[in-house]
Each structure stands twice: as C-alpha cells, then as structure tokens.
Amino acid sequence: MRIGLLGTGPWAQMVHAPVLAAHDGLDLAGVWGRRPEAAKELADRHGTRAYDDVDALFADVDAVAVALPPDVQAELAARAARAGCHLLLDKPVATTVEGGRAVVRAVEEAGVSSVVFFTTRFVPEAGDWIAEQAAVGGWFTAHAQWLGGVFVDGSDSPFATPWRREKGALWDVGPHALSVLLPVLGDVRRVTAAAPGPGDTVHVVLDHTGGASSVLTLSLTAPAAASGAGVAIHGEAGTTRLPQGGTDAFAALTRAADALRTAAADGRPHPCDAAFGLRVTEILTDAQHLLDAGPR
Structure with a gap:
C-alpha cells in the first residue's frame, strides 16, 4: 500500500514517519505539510519525497495517514477520501460535528476504508x-x-x-x-x-x-x-x-496501519472507523456545550 503522510509536527516526526517508513506492508511515498521546508526535511530523513501540492500527493498514493490538528485534518481527510485514498486518522477526527460528518460522508461516497488511531484500542x-x-x-x-x-x-x-x-x-x-x-x-x-x-x-x-x-x-x-x-x-x-503498562505508540500505530490494510482489502469497516470517530466528536460537543453554558 502506497501511503502519504500529512503533517510535520511532533507526532509526525516522532511516531508516524518512522512507523510508516519501517512498515513492511507500506511504501511511504511522500510527505506534505503546511510548512514546505519542514516537509522536505522530514521526507529527506526517511528517504521519500516532499509534496508542495497535497492533491498531487493524493493522486499518487492508495492511502494517507494524518498527523495534523483536528480542524485541519477534517477538511483534508474529506478531500483525500474523495480522491480515493483510504484514511489513517488521528483523534479527534474533528472538533465540530459538521467536520466529522463531512469526513464520514466522503468516506461512504468514495467507498474507501478508514481507521482512527485511538492509541489504547491498538494495545x-x-x-x-x-x-x-x-x-x-x-x-x-x-x-x-x-x-x-x-x-x-x-x-x-x-x-x-x-x-x-x-x-x-x-x-x-x-x-x-x-x-x-x-x-x-x-x-x-x-x-x-x-x-x-x-x-x-x-x-x-x-x-x-x-x-x-x-x-x-x-x-x-x-x-x-x-x-x-x-x-x-x-x-x-x-x-x-x-x-x-507503558503504551508503545510505535507498536500501536503499526497495528492501526495493519487494520487499515485489512479493512481496505476486505471492505469491512473497522470498529474504530471514521463513523466511530464522528460519534466521539458528537459526545465531546455535547459536553463542551454544557461546559460553555456554565452552572445552572
């Protein structure tokens, strides 16, 4: 599976890029980031290509892994799904219900698979x-x-x-x-x-x-x-x-990537798919509304 990485922040540098580059079943085909110089540095470190155009990356890969803030992730994940890419997402999928629904809708309409990296679920x-x-x-x-x-x-x-x-x-x-x-x-x-x-x-x-x-x-x-x-x-x-016990983020993300490969191969939704991620966002949004309203 050819996979692209979106993001160049701490999680992308410390976990995503090393795991994706080392995975026997994946080909880390490129990196895109909001800071092109950071994308080039991370790509060079792992022997792959930096992309300035995110849509060009989507066109060249089978899947994308996202290590971006959730509000940025939601919009790009929906675009990637519409381009036919399977999705390895971070949590939360989005910080608005509308953003989460857009991701789920794009996944369903494109017929691609999705897995959200809730770390504990992959230990x-x-x-x-x-x-x-x-x-x-x-x-x-x-x-x-x-x-x-x-x-x-x-x-x-x-x-x-x-x-x-x-x-x-x-x-x-x-x-x-x-x-x-x-x-x-x-x-x-x-x-x-x-x-x-x-x-x-x-x-x-x-x-x-x-x-x-x-x-x-x-x-x-x-x-x-x-x-x-x-x-x-x-x-x-x-x-x-x-x-x-200590959570090995490297091993957990490797299992999440394996889960995405399996879901993409057999077409069966994973329990931690984008729809589950949306449900989590809906619950957090309800809690946020109560916090914002203050004591009654």
Whole structure:
C-alpha cells in the first residue's frame, strides 16, 4: 500500500514517519505539510519525497495517514477520501460535528476504508480487556481518568501545541477515555453533566444505553506525580480495571496501519472507523456545550 503522510509536527516526526517508513506492508511515498521546508526535511530523513501540492500527493498514493490538528485534518481527510485514498486518522477526527460528518460522508461516497488511531484500542492487552468486559455485561458504573502534565509549569512537552492549548483535555484525552468506555458500556444516551476543575481539568458524567453511568476526569494540567490513565468498571461481576503498562505508540500505530490494510482489502469497516470517530466528536460537543453554558 502506497501511503502519504500529512503533517510535520511532533507526532509526525516522532511516531508516524518512522512507523510508516519501517512498515513492511507500506511504501511511504511522500510527505506534505503546511510548512514546505519542514516537509522536505522530514521526507529527506526517511528517504521519500516532499509534496508542495497535497492533491498531487493524493493522486499518487492508495492511502494517507494524518498527523495534523483536528480542524485541519477534517477538511483534508474529506478531500483525500474523495480522491480515493483510504484514511489513517488521528483523534479527534474533528472538533465540530459538521467536520466529522463531512469526513464520514466522503468516506461512504468514495467507498474507501478508514481507521482512527485511538492509541489504547491498538494495545493488545487493552484491546483484549475491552472485548472481555463487553462480553461480560451487567456493568453498573465506571470511572475513567486521563491525567497529563502537558501544560504545567516547567513542562517541555512537545505536545504543548496551540490546538491542545485552545481545546484542552476534553478534546485531547477525552477521545481516549470514550474509545474504551463505549464498546463496554454502550453508546451514550446523553451527557448529563460537565464541570470544570483546576486548570483545564473537566469532569463529565455520561448515561449509557446499556444502563450504566460513567464519569470522565480529564486533564492536561495535572501535577507530574498524579499523571497517568486508568479505567475502573463496577458491576455484577465485581470491579475490573484497564490493564496498566507503558503504551508503545510505535507498536500501536503499526497495528492501526495493519487494520487499515485489512479493512481496505476486505471492505469491512473497522470498529474504530471514521463513523466511530464522528460519534466521539458528537459526545465531546455535547459536553463542551454544557461546559460553555456554565452552572445552572
């Protein structure tokens, strides 16, 4: 599969480009970025071509991987799909419902495949745990915490990017929490509450179609000693927790690329496709509306 890379930022440089270039089933055919000089530097580093014209890249490849801010991703992903490219997308797919719907519509009309890189879903231990809990059922409530210190004083995180500063933890790590909870507890019937905490911290309460409720605690301004992710689910089978351990982003993205190749070959939608990404955006948008409205 000939694949192009859109983006030249930290994630593209640290993970996407090395993984795509090393993948035995992929040919990294080119790089496009909003800064041509950065695209050329990244392309040269991995022995491929830099494109100044993104549509020319779409015409030369079978698929594209996107490592761009979500508002930029949505428009380019729809264009790529319309050009016949399969999509390996980052989360969130978009920061507006309209943007997410445009991606899904383009994917459906073009008949291409899509996979959204929700990192946890492509870690084998986590994926197995999610499937096991979904099969058990009888869950009563859950609590998911995704706490990071990207924006604390003294942090030199390469992920302290403008879009994360603008949109905050809800939109950056909220998709990770939802990607774990939705397959286990069912879709969200409604967002019942959303409240701010310290810094960009938010607490979101969800009512799920399976009858359970869940609480998300999300932050990019947590103290370093408190950083980490965890999910605990409580129900008739007792309490179970998402397996802990370091997430190998390289291995996870490799599996996401494998999933895209499989979906493109057999035509069957992947559980983490653009439609699932749209549903995540819809839920986050409902939570954002409650936050913007303030206490009632």
